[in-house]
Amino acid sequence: MFLNPRIKIPRILLIEDNLGDAQLIIEGIKENGREIHLDIFADGAEAMDFLHKKNSYPNAKLPNIILLDLNLPKKNGEILLKEIKSDPKLRHIPIIILTVSQAEEDILQCYTLYANCYIIKPFEITNLMIYLNQLIHFWFDIATLPKNKDMANE
Numbered sequence: 001m002f003l004n005p006r007i008k009i010p011r012i013l014l015i016e017d018n019l020g021d022a023q024l025i026i027e028g029i030k031e032n033g034r035e036i037h038l039d040i041f042a043d044g045a046e047a048m049d050f051l052h053k054k055n056s057y058p059n060a061k062l063p064n065i066i067l068l069d070l071n072l073p074k075k076n077g078e079i080l081l082k083e084i085k086s087d088p089k090l091r092h093i094p095i096i097i098l099t100v101s102q103a104e105e106d107i108l109q110c111y112t113l114y115a116n117c118y119i120i121k122p123f124e125i126t127n128l129m130i131y132l133n134q135l136i137h138f139w140f141d142i143a144t145l146p147k148n149k150d151m152a153n154e
Contacts, residue, residue: 096135
């Protein structure tokens with residue numbers, strides 16, 4: 001297995017309001033067997049505070065990738081996607097939409113707003129684990145991601 005030397009400990013921001021789905025995603029990421037730092041938020045507004053280092057998050061570190069659900073309280077995933085991709089300090093972060101929506105208009109809208117990937121959550125837990133393993137392998141072993149300024153000393 002490859003290991004990208006540019007990123008010592010990958011950072012993932014998971015934005016998911018469904019506690020059951022979040023637990024499965026966390027389990028799938030941990031099953032990958034590598035050290036990964038995971039920040040988790042259940043609503044879009046708090047996730048934006050984290051990304052902008054506001055309020056309770058002055059020492060937040062930017063993630064290497066964002067896993068984003070579409071159906072979120074306070075700020076839905078499409079609004080969050082648009083805000084992140086419109087922000088020069090954040091737009092470089094790959095955003096993977098991880099949702100149950102199979103609606104063609106959602107898929108098209110997310111890619112129009114510059115999502116890097118759109119994954120429909122599988123109903124089978126085994127498939128979700130496979131998807132997460134492949135996702136981590138692709139983004140942290142195959143793809144070359146830019147180093148975040150936050151990671152200069154890591």
